Amino acid sequence: MSRSLDQFVTQKLDALEAQSLRRRLVETDRFNDVEVHRDGRTLISFCCNDYLNLSHHPDVIAAANDATKRYGTSSGASRLVTGNTPLFSLLEQRLAKLKQSEDCVVFGSGYLANIGIIPALARPGDLILADALSHSCLLTGTQLSGATAHNFRHNDLAHLEELLRQHREAARHCLILTDGVFSMDGDLAPVAELAVLAAKYDAWLMTDDAHGIGVVGAGRGSSFVTGAKVDVPLQMGTLSKAIGGYGGYLCASKPVCDFIRTRARTLIYSTGLMPAAIAAAIASIDVIETEPAYAALPVQKAQRFTRALNLAPAESPIVPLILGGADETLAASALLEAEGFLVTAIRPPTVPEGTARLRFTFTARHSDADIARLATIVREKIMTKRAAE
Ligand SMILES: Cc1ncc(COP(=O)(O)O)c(C=O)c1O
Incomplete structure (x- = not known):
């Protein structure tokens, strides 16, 4: 037993307790x-x-049960060893179709996706500019990459452009990171305007659409809120929110997905998602694609609440x-x-x-x-x- 270890954490816990944290x-x-x-x-x-309450949807539960019976409870290994059950490519095709991308890679979770994708694409000598309210795992992925990193003020395009003007030229590559729907604020990123800036400065835009898929942009996510698709080369997201299951994904071009399959450490060195989660996600996408009026309900319900309280209309x-x-x-x-x-x-x-x-x-x-x-x-x-x- 290490007394100094217990003492260290107990003091930390006491300090957090005193601050209600x-x-x-x-x-x-x-x-x-x-x-x-x-x-x-x-x-x-x-x-x-x-x-979308899909975690309790009978068809989604049945799909998870059937997949468990057919393939067992675990994929058994990394996808690159023997864990790549036939369900993976089905799910990846369905996500790519929904997000109108060429290809898709599925990860063990959204967190694993972000901390795998970002260091695979950026390293020291590159530049990462992230919205200051981006989710913790985008910021952790940024730290792991070793790239030069700056945060721009939340949804502040002028500040982002100022940082691009200051730092872009000195960097080899540049990634711009943002939540598509901000997880703790519920507002949307100005994805179309971000895409214009990214093109102007030869930067790669990556949106984390954890809270967008299934519920905004007719279920397709934050790249689709204005109707036409905004060209976002890296659309990341999770299967753990509106999809009602577990897992993460990146929708991107075929070369990018091939590169991620071969270089993202959290895909290579982590066990593939369990079959039940993959099958559940496919069944959920069926609901999202066939019932657009149902997919629109969560935002409508949130707007009912903001109207009742005279708050700014909910966007998500x-x-x-x-x-x-x-x-x-x-x-x-x-x-x-x-x-x-x-x-x-x-x-x-x-x-x-x-x-x-x-x-x-x-x-x-x-x-x-x-x-x-x-x-x-x-x-x-x-x-x-x-x-x-
Ligand atoms: C914006 C955002 N990105 C990523 C994640 C992580 O996704 P997951 O729960 O699949 O690990 C979350 C939530 O937990 C999130 O809110």
């Missing part, structure tokens, strides 16, 4: 598509990324209510829990210091009555109280 895992039984059991109570969850299923301090955000979350709603407090370092928030997420199967009741409680017990302070 310690995190805890709470057992949560997601027994149906919108409700959960937690601490012996039934709560309506407004903080789950299963935007994610609506933040920034409260500032970690303490008050935890208290607001506890208040909602007492009213029967699960809305987890989001605190630094997940979001910048001073911007702790409630992050509401809306799904296709939330009822309008529950959304109205949630909005009333938020207005009367959280927003009005804050305004009075």
Whole structure:
């Protein structure tokens, strides 16, 4: 037993506790598509990324069960050894078709995709410019690459261009990174304008569409919100949100995907996704492609909520209510829990210091009555109280 190790972590935990920043895992039984059991109570969850409730869709569950029976519970090895079950190429074709790209590579998760793709494409001598509110795994991938890195202010095209003017010429290659739909803010990146800047400065644009696929741009994601496809050479995303399963992907040209298959360390040195997750994703894409009106529901439900509270109209299923301090955000979350709603407090370092928030997420199967009741409680017990302070 190492006493110094335990002492070290205990001190760290105590310091986090004192700042209301310690995190805890709470057992949560997601027994149906919108409700959960937690601490012996039934709560309506407004903080789950299963935007289309596909994790509980009978066809998706049946596809996962069938794949497990046919191929077993694990792919058994890296995809480059023996783990490349026949389901992979089917899923990759379906994703490429949905995202209108030439090819696609599937990874074990979205996090693994980003920390594999970015260091495969960029290294010391290259330049990475990332939106300051990009997801943690884009920033970790950037660090792992060893490239020169700068963040541009959130969605600030002028700042991005200033950085391109300053640093592009000295770098061999340049990657521009952004979430397509920002995970903690719910707003969209100006993908079309970013693509114009990327072309002007010979930079490669990569969007992380974890929260876009299935729910914006008629289910195709953030490159499609204005109707016509914006040419984004690296469309990355995850199968763990609206797709209702697990896994990550990159949609790109055939040469890029071939290169990633041979150079991304998280693809080469990690076991392939389990067959159930691959089959589930294929079944989910069936729903997204055949039921566009259903895929549009999460954003409509979020807009119902923002309308009720006079907030800026939701652009995605994610609506933040920034409260500032970690303490008050935890208290607001506890208040909602007492009213029967699960809305987890989001605190630094997940979001910048001073911007702790409630992050509401809306799904296709939330009822309008529950959304109205949630909005009333938020207005009367959280927003009005804050305004009075
Ligand atoms: C924007 C974004 N990118 C990537 C990820 C990681 O994806 P995954 O959960 O599949 O690892 C997440 C969420 O967890 C995310 O919100």
